[in-house]
Amino acid sequence: MKDELAHPRISIDPEIMLGKPCITGTRIPIYLILRYLASGQSESDIREAFPNLRDGDVQAVLQYAADAFDVPLESAAE
DSSP states (O other), X not given: OOOGGGOTTEEOOTTSGGGOOEETTSOOBHHHHHHHHHTTOOHHHHHHHOTTOOTXXXXXXXXXXXXXXXXXXXXXXX
């Protein structure tokens, strides 16, 4: 995956949520936001459930997830 510095809104800290990627400055793991989105919740619904989210945090989660699965074809074939 690309260097986490490319995602300043996402942090990985072994002391927070067992090292799962979280929205920086929170204990909100990105998988939770992805699950909300997958279940059909809107960004507005998510912001209501997590009022400490900032503008752009949900978009940052989506970008991080997309980058996590952006594997070069030669690596995917192995």
